Amino acid sequence: MKDIMISFDIEDYFHVETFKHIVNKGDWESLEHRVEGSTEKILELMENANAKGTFFVLGWVAEKFPELVKKIHLNGHEIASHGYNHDLVYNISENEFREDLRKSKKLLEDLTGEEIIGYRAPTFSITEDGLDILKEEGFKYDSSINMLNYHDKYSNIDNEENQIIETLANGLIEVKIPVMKSVVSLPWGGGGYFRLIPYPLYRNGVKKILKQHNTFCFYLHPWELDYNQPKFENINRFEKFRHYYGLKQTEKKLKKLVNDFEACTIKTFLNNTNNHLV
Known part of the structure; x- marks a missing residue:
């Protein structure tokens, strides 16, 4: 079976965009x-499957739980940046974006002793200008474009649906979250x-995408394996469905995924496919 790139956005349940209207940043410290x-x-699940992945760590999490970052790194996984504050890129200024990138990048490099070369924007909110800023700030690849072209929060940045990995005009490598092409583009990245x-x-959808593209990039969040997380009650039905549906089964399904496919980091996959990141 061909390798798939597997990635995790390391953030807590209260960081998600769905809850931004009820959870302020000032509340983060007081929440569980x-x-x-x-x-x-x-x-543990990845170790049992002898699988490696890319962990896009939120800077806020890294600062509060530095030993967690070190453990991920020592276990042989790739550490990449998820920014610091979990702000949507299209909602902040270019200077704020640079500051957020630099703060997270330095923090993660100090903890791992290695250069951080990958980035994923919160909620896939990257912009055209943001991609240029990433290149200027020393990142070698980005994974912030979701090929799904209908979503209320993802960036509407133009992207070619015919390839998952693309080298942009500025030299930055873009690793996109795939869709499965049917009558419409179906979300299939995780x-x-x-x-x-x-x-x-x-x-079966992953196999179909692999056959078409020879690659697949999967993503998930830690809170999606945590059915017992504190529940917010003052949200609407759609928000409850979006965040809580299927949490009981996620861990079991993830175990099956990493045993059915050979999982590797984004950095490893790109290095092994002649992109020569390092």
Whole structure:
């Protein structure tokens, strides 16, 4: 079976964009923190499958739980940046974006002793200008474009749906989150869609995308393995469905995924396909 790139956005349940209207940044410290335990589940699961992945770590998490970052790194996984504050890129200024990138990058490099070369924007919110800034700030690849072209929060940045890995005009490598082409483009990269789609159907979709593209990039969040996370009640039905649906089954489905496919880091995959990142 061909390798798939597997990635995790390391953030806590209260960082997600769905809850921004009820959870302020000033509240983050006072809420129950569960990202350590959830990420530990992923590390154990990956170790049991002898699989490696890319962990896009939020700077806020890295600063609060530095030993967690070190453990991920020592376990042989790739550490990449998820920014620091989990702000949507298209909602902040270019200077704010640069500051957010630099703060997270330095923090992660100090913890790992290695250059951080990959980035993923919160909620796939990258912009055209943001891609140029990433290149200027020393990143070698980005994974912030979701090929799904209908979503209320993702960036509407123009992208070619015919290739998952693309070298941009500025030299930055873009690793896109794939869709499965049918009558319409179906979301198939992971996250809530992974929780929603029955696993046998999802696995067949991954095989189909691999056959078409020779590659696949999967993503998930630690909180998606945490059914017992604190529940927010003052949200609407759609928000409850978006965040909580399928949490009980996610860990079991992830175990199947990493055993059905050979999983590797984004950095490893790109290096092995003649992109020569390092």
